[in-house]
Amino acid sequence: MSIADIKGRPCSVAGALAVVGDRWSLLAVREVMFGNHRFSDIVRNTGAPRDRLAARLKVLVEAGVLERRQYQDSPPRWSYHLTASGKALSPVLEALRQWGDEHVVREPALTLLHKGHEVRGAWYCETCGERVRGRDLERRVNTPGWDLAGPVTPDG
Amino acid sequence: MSIADIKGRPCSVAGALAVVGDRWSLLAVREVMFGNHRFSDIVRNTGAPRDRLAARLKVLVEAGVLERRQYQDSPPRWSYHLTASGKALSPVLEALRQWGDEHVVREPALTLLHKGHEVRGAWYCETCGERVRGRDLERRVNTPGWDLAGPVTPDG
DNA sequence: GGTAGTTGGTTTGATGTGCAAACCTAGGTG
DNA sequence: CACCTAGGTTTGCACATCAAACCAACTACC
Numbered sequence: 001m002s003i004a005d006i007k008g009r010p011c012s013v014a015g016a017l018a019v020v021g022d023r024w025s026l027l028a029v030r031e032v033m034f035g036n037h038r039f040s041d042i043v044r045n046t047g048a049p050r051d052r053l054a055a056r057l058k059v060l061v062e063a064g065v066l067e068r069r070q071y072q073d074s075p076p077r078w079s080y081h082l083t084a085s086g087k088a089l090s091p092v093l094e095a096l097r098q099w100g101d102e103h104v105v106r107e108p109a110l111t112l113l114h115k116g117h118e119v120r121g122a123w124y125c126e127t128c129g130e131r132v133r134g135r136d137l138e139r140r141v142n143t144p145g146w147d148l149a150g151p152v153t154p155d156g
Numbered sequence: 157m158s159i160a161d162i163k164g165r166p167c168s169v170a171g172a173l174a175v176v177g178d179r180w181s182l183l184a185v186r187e188v189m190f191g192n193h194r195f196s197d198i199v200r201n202t203g204a205p206r207d208r209l210a211a212r213l214k215v216l217v218e219a220g221v222l223e224r225r226q227y228q229d230s231p232p233r234w235s236y237h238l239t240a241s242g243k244a245l246s247p248v249l250e251a252l253r254q255w256g257d258e259h260v261v262r263e264p265a266l267t268l269l270h271k272g273h274e275v276r277g278a279w280y281c282e283t284c285g286e287r288v289r290g291r292d293l294e295r296r297v298n299t300p301g302w303d304l305a306g307p308v309t310p311d312g
Numbered sequence: 313g314g315t316a317g318t319t320g321g322t323t324t325g326a327t328g329t330g331c332a333a334a335c336c337t338a339g340g341t342g
Numbered sequence: 343c344a345c346c347t348a349g350g351t352t353t354g355c356a357c358a359t360c361a362a363a364c365c366a367a368c369t370a371c372c
Contacts, residue, residue: 001260008203010265012256013186013249019260021179023359030169034295034304039320045306047164049360054321064259075367077319085259090290091251091279093169099248100168103220103241104157104175109166109302113294114281121288123247124280125270132277134246138269139190146265148190150201179330195349205331210350231338233348 010143019063024048024056037079166299175219180204180212193235
């Protein structure tokens with residue numbers, strides 16, 4: 001995918017959402033991450049309609065998020081596995097899970113344990129080692145013709 | 157929103173996606189986070205159709221993610237602002253941006269500066285201070301009738 | 313050896329959602 | 343008086359989504 005295909009502001013968030021920004025993709029990735037690799041399991045655990053899930057899995061395989069492996073010859077059967085790109089979605093799911101726990105659903109349905117204790121993740125800057133807070137952030141727009149406010153008009 | 161409204165696995169990720177898991181919501185939140193508070197600005201910068209955006213903004217206001225403020229009396233004009241819940245979506249957007257930069261769009265369209273230097277965020281555990289890695293994580297399902305593999309059948 | 317079940321989908325037909333473009337309201341501007 | 347701005351809503355059409363049925367190629371049971 002090229003940055004030119006993005007409508008509106010050229011932005012990696014929009015690019016990411018073009019791949020996984022629909023109703024079922026991230027839930028499918030969640031299930032594969034949980035170890036459920038087969039079509040019927042993913043259908044049952046996400047609640048997605050079978051045709052929708054089939055279509056989304058195809059897109060995710062084409063986008064390199066999932067990999068389809070044949071695990072049986074006759075009749076042919078396939079299972080779905082995470083690629084490196086799919087595994088890299090883990091922070092996205094974790095951020096969504098944490099936000100959902102705190103702002104949508106009251107009681108957490110899943111507890112994440114990190115080496116035995118409950119994890120509450122925080123975003124840290126690897127360069128300086130400090131916790132990243134909103135007020136310390138500054139955004140620099142690298143695409144010509146745009147700034148934070150929107151498209152720059154030539155006669156601006 | 158209650159956990160019972162979720163189809164498929166009861167999970168905060170699904171709850172979060174029920175609120176912001178559509179094509180435009182997160183892009184709208186991104187724009188408000190960038191300081192673009194007005195309807196036309198959000199329309200232009202996201203590329204969303206006006207009616208879709210109007211509908212999504214209404215949902216986001218009802219869900220407590222955005223707040224609608226009147227900034228002018230006649231004619232009445234409103235602007236959109238982040239609530240605490242909306243501000244808490246920042247890690248979700250950051251995770252998506254980083255994944256998009258690394259796995260979808262090659263050249264980052266936006267650079268995030270943290271106190272002057274470029275930030276590459278990493279997820280750390282606040283309890284033990286260590287970086288959270290996938291292999292150190294364990295998941296515990298708290299909802300009765302479900303485990304990682306799916307719904308638990310009574311007959312084992 | 314016939315019937316039912318499993319698995320990984322595809323097809324079907326009704327319904328819902330998404331889209332671009334036009335329109336509306338209420339005022340301001342030249 | 344015509345046009346512009348801002349924040350939407352309406353319209354008409356296309357496409358996506360859904361649940362349920364169907365299908366193909368096996369396997370298991372009786």
